[in-house]
Every structure is written in structure tokens, then in C-alpha cells.
Amino acid sequence: MFFIGIFGIENKNKEIKILDNLNCKKCNKVFRGKLIKNFNYFHFFFIPLFRWNIKYYIICDGCGANFSISVDKGKAIENNEPVNITYWDLDELESSNYRDNYNSGICRNCGMEVDPSFQFCPHCGNRIKF
Structure with missing residues (x-):
């Protein structure tokens, strides 16, 4: 956290949604996962003013592997639009x-x-x- 008086910059992880019926590249099973949104934001008196560096991740409930997905698909899921996440959309993150x-x-x-x-x-x- 970075403060200059009443201003600040922070990083935040926000759980967006639980997703079902995804195919895990690591454990080769159909899994249930959490969609996580990660972003940096600037705040004034703890009120977020703007965000940047937005990324979306899915965590496999079975093996705990983390996968990044595109920002477009992440935003669509966050807006409750019908999106199909395929095996090829998941990019595994190494430690x-x-x-x-x-x-x-x-x-x-x-x-x-x-x-x-x-x-x-x-x-x-x-x-x-x-």
C-alpha cells in the first residue's frame, strides 16, 4: 500500500464467480473453479477512483492449479454474459x-x-x- 496523506494505491483480488464444468489441464478432470479478478487501484479516502492492470484467473478446486484467461472472457463472465471457457482458453500459471x-x-x-x-x-x- 502506498499512501500520500489521504491518497493510496493498492492491489486487490476479488472473487467474481464459481464456474462449473471446466476441464483442468493439470489434473485432466472436469472441475469447479473460482474466477478471481486481480487489479491495482487508486483510492481517495478509501474510495476507488480508477483501476488498471486487470487480470482474471481461475483456480481449480481439485488440484489447486491456477489458470489465466483473457480479459475479454473474464469481463463477459463478470457481466453474466454467456461465455464458453474451453480447454485452450486456460493458460496454466507456474508457481x-x-x-x-x-x-x-x-x-x-x-x-x-x-x-x-x-x-x-x-x-x-x-x-x-x-
């Missing part, structure tokens, strides 16, 4: 910083933010799976 940042504090059982040192989720009670 990216995004995966480390997003998964380091999110419980894969309930999706809530959790301290990475916890062994059990305080929200759902299940063993932590990052």
Missing part, C-alpha cells in the same frame, strides 16, 4: 506470485481469510487446505 498471495491466507473449504499459521479454520472448523 506464480498470484497463487502464493491468494492461497496463503484463504481456506479452500469455506473461502474465508485465515491466518496461515492456523491448522484448523476458525470459520468452518475443517483442517486448513491452502
